[in-house]
Amino acid sequence: MSTAVASSPGLRRLAVVFRAATGLALRAAPRQLAALTLLTVLGALLPIASAWTVRALLDGLAAGGRLGALLEPAGLLATVGVAAATVPHLAQYVQAQTQRAAGLCAQESLHRAVDALTGLGKFEDPRFLDRLRLAQQAGGMTPTRAVNSALGVLHGTLTLGGFLGSLIVLNPLLAAAVLLSGVPVLLGELAVSRRRAAMLWNIGPAERRELFYFQLLTSTQAAKEIRLFGIGGFLRGRMLAARRKADAARQAVDRQELAVQLGLGVLSAVVAGLGVLWAVRAAGQGRISIGGVSLLAAAVPAVQTALAGLANEIANGHQSLLLFDHYVAVREIKDDLPVSARPRPVPRLRKGVELRDVWFRYGPEHPWVLRGVTLTIPAGSCVGLVGLNGAGKSTLIKLLCRLYDPERGRVLWDGTDLRAFHPAELRRRIGATFQDYMEYDLTAGENIGLGDLERLTEQDRIERAARLSGMHDSLAHLPDGYRTMLSRTFLSEEERDDPGTGVVLSGGQWQRLALARSFLRDHADLLILDEPSSGLDAEAEHEIHLRLRDHRAGHTSLLISHRLGALRGADLLVVLENGRITEQGTHEQLIRAGGSYARLFALQAGGYRRGTPVTSAVTEPVTAPVASDSPDPR
Numbered sequence: 001m002s003t004a005v006a007s008s009p010g011l012r013r014l015a016v017v018f019r020a021a022t023g024l025a026l027r028a029a030p031r032q033l034a035a036l037t038l039l040t041v042l043g044a045l046l047p048i049a050s051a052w053t054v055r056a057l058l059d060g061l062a063a064g065g066r067l068g069a070l071l072e073p074a075g076l077l078a079t080v081g082v083a084a085a086t087v088p089h090l091a092q093y094v095q096a097q098t099q100r101a102a103g104l105c106a107q108e109s110l111h112r113a114v115d116a117l118t119g120l121g122k123f124e125d126p127r128f129l130d131r132l133r134l135a136q137q138a139g140g141m142t143p144t145r146a147v148n149s150a151l152g153v154l155h156g157t158l159t160l161g162g163f164l165g166s167l168i169v170l171n172p173l174l175a176a177a178v179l180l181s182g183v184p185v186l187l188g189e190l191a192v193s194r195r196r197a198a199m200l201w202n203i204g205p206a207e208r209r210e211l212f213y214f215q216l217l218t219s220t221q222a223a224k225e226i227r228l229f230g231i232g233g234f235l236r237g238r239m240l241a242a243r244r245k246a247d248a249a250r251q252a253v254d255r256q257e258l259a260v261q262l263g264l265g266v267l268s269a270v271v272a273g274l275g276v277l278w279a280v281r282a283a284g285q286g287r288i289s290i291g292g293v294s295l296l297a298a299a300v301p302a303v304q305t306a307l308a309g310l311a312n313e314i315a316n317g318h319q320s321l322l323l324f325d326h327y328v329a330v331r332e333i334k335d336d337l338p339v340s341a342r343p344r345p346v347p348r349l350r351k352g353v354e355l356r357d358v359w360f361r362y363g364p365e366h367p368w369v370l371r372g373v374t375l376t377i378p379a380g381s382c383v384g385l386v387g388l389n390g391a392g393k394s395t396l397i398k399l400l401c402r403l404y405d406p407e408r409g410r411v412l413w414d415g416t417d418l419r420a421f422h423p424a425e426l427r428r429r430i431g432a433t434f435q436d437y438m439e440y441d442l443t444a445g446e447n448i449g450l451g452d453l454e455r456l457t458e459q460d461r462i463e464r465a466a467r468l469s470g471m472h473d474s475l476a477h478l479p480d481g482y483r484t485m486l487s488r489t490f491l492s493e494e495e496r497d498d499p500g501t502g503v504v505l506s507g508g509q510w511q512r513l514a515l516a517r518s519f520l521r522d523h524a525d526l527l528i529l530d531e532p533s534s535g536l537d538a539e540a541e542h543e544i545h546l547r548l549r550d551h552r553a554g555h556t557s558l559l560i561s562h563r564l565g566a567l568r569g570a571d572l573l574v575v576l577e578n579g580r581i582t583e584q585g586t587h588e589q590l591i592r593a594g595g596s597y598a599r600l601f602a603l604q605a606g607g608y609r610r611g612t613p614v615t616s617a618v619t620e621p622v623t624a625p626v627a628s629d630s631p632d633p634r
């Protein structure tokens with residue numbers, strides 16, 4: 001991946017990418033593309049028509065022709081002039097239209113492909129994220145660029161053919177010399193383009209770094225810490241260093257390009273000068289007419305420009321295709337979670353969810369996170385999962401939602417392996433609030449409604465979910481109630497001056513809103529709450545648990561909390577330690593057993609009773625040790 005040469009796709013792949021790019025442009029804007037092709041052909045033929053018309057006019061004048069006879073070429077010249085003046089603008093207009101249509105189509109298609117990824121694995125792969133960024137950049141521009149390059153090659157070939165034909169008529173030797181002088185131009189341009197493509201790939205990491213620091217320096221979330229720790233200058237320095245590195249690489253290629261172009265420019269000028277000298281001499285000797293001199297003076301630079309343009313278009317097209325390859329690669333990406341060709345319908349949960357000897361790690365190079373977990377969450381029960389930081393609780397939840405598959409062992413829904421279902425259908429039966437829940441810059445109502453899109457406009461359901469999470473009163477009193485925008489970022493111009501719009505919630509209020517989002521799915525068979533009350537005060541937490549217990553009676557829930565008091569009423573408590581289940585039972589049973597749970601519970605209860613900080617009494621590590629070995633589970 002270090003050089004473009006190493007990562008450059010071969011010719012066959014470039015052909016595939018070219019077909020994909022032109023196919024996309026054709027699908028998105030067929031009529032505009034036809035118009036663009038027509039305008040390109042016209043644009044290429046106009047200078048040739050103009051040169052021949054000038055020749056006819058000059059020869060007519062030199063021969064002392066009648067005014068009436070000269071009117072026809074003069075009129076033609078004027079028409080060609082009008083066309084030459086309007087065609088480029090028309091082409092530019094149509095091109096912009098094509099670009100917008102292709103960009104929209106590419107964006108839609110790219111995000112459809114990303115949305116179709118059912119698991120999380122790809123989103124944690126930096127190479128995939130890199131590709132996605134490049135694909136996003138390339139997707140909108142490249143189809144039109146590729147088509148433009150193809151049209152540019154057509155334009156160049158037509159111009160070249162027309163003027164070369166004219167030159168051959170006048171002086172075949174000169175035509176050959178001009179053509180030959182174009183060979184180094186073509187080779188030089190291609191060499192520079194290859195270097196530029198290599199450079200663009202190589203500066204990718206530096207550009208990503210620069211973007212990362214830029215986003216950090218302008219993000220609301222980071223602003224507090226950056227100011228508190230005074231690290232703005234430090235981060236800015238790193239951002240500029242990344243930019244200087246990329247700029248140095250760009251400048252090196254610019255210098256090379258300048259040297260090549262200066263050399264080629266001199267060569268072209270010498271050939272053109274020699275051509276004009278020959279024409280003047282030939283005209284003096286009566287071998288060609290005055291019109292012939294004018295035609296030659298137009299044809300030599302035109303052939304040279306067409307050759308250089310051709311080389312340029314080929315180089316640009318090549319570069320665009322290299323970029324578009326990332327887009328095609330993302331579109332072709334295989335899902336990391338295999339989806340059954342004939343997924344079974346997900347039945348209502350009657351028996352329960354079961355993990356059977358589940359082993360999981362985030363990658364072969366990572367340590368095992370779950371090590372042979374066997375656990376049943378009986379239908380209709382509330383199970384509480386307890387464990388130190390890093391024990392694997394959130395990972396277990398991700399497996400239940402089939403965001404990953406276990407490496408060994410199985411997760412069963414009423415006895416059927418989750419892999420037999422379509423993940424989307426399975427997830428429709430699950431409601432969850434994750435530890436790192438989302439805060440959407442949308443209205444309050446939409447923030448809840450996203451929990452079940454079909455109920456997005458059902459105000460009574462949304463309000464019920466908000467009541468359950470204790471947020472209804474707060475939301476009802478917002479300036480525009482549930483329609484209030486929970487953002488200071490996305491406001492319309494009119495809203496900007498209205499102090500009533502764009503409300504910022506507190507951390508705990510956002511958490512309640514996230515809970516309401518999952519409560520909206522009251523039809524879900526399984527409700528999973530990962531640290532649902534970490535940001536809530538003790539009173540609020542107690543109140544939510546009581547409401548939830550009444551509301552979810554008879555439903556299946558899995559709760560994770562570090563506040564053991566909140567889990568006390570669960571039907572079953574499970575202790576996870578370093579990826580293994582070490583204790584299971586009711587609160588009373590575990591207290592009697594006197595194991596880890598009893599010790600942690602006593603620690604927390606004692607802390608509350610004595611008013612001593614819990615951590616001061618902790619003798620065990622507060623996070624689970626990260627296993628450095630990767631024992632073979634078999």
Ligand SMILES: Nc1ncnc2c1ncn2[C@@H]1O[C@H](COP(=O)(O)OP(=O)(O)OP(=O)(O)O)[C@@H](O)[C@H]1O
Pocket residue numbers: 124362366369387388389390391392393394395396435626
């Ligand atoms: N996406 C990931 N890639 C690699 N490792 C991960 C990933 N997510 C979690 N881990 C690792 O897996 C282990 C278990 O993490 P997990 O989030 O499941 O713990 P947890 O019990 O929920 O902890 P906490 O109580 O702090 O939320 C940790 O060592 C963590 O570093």
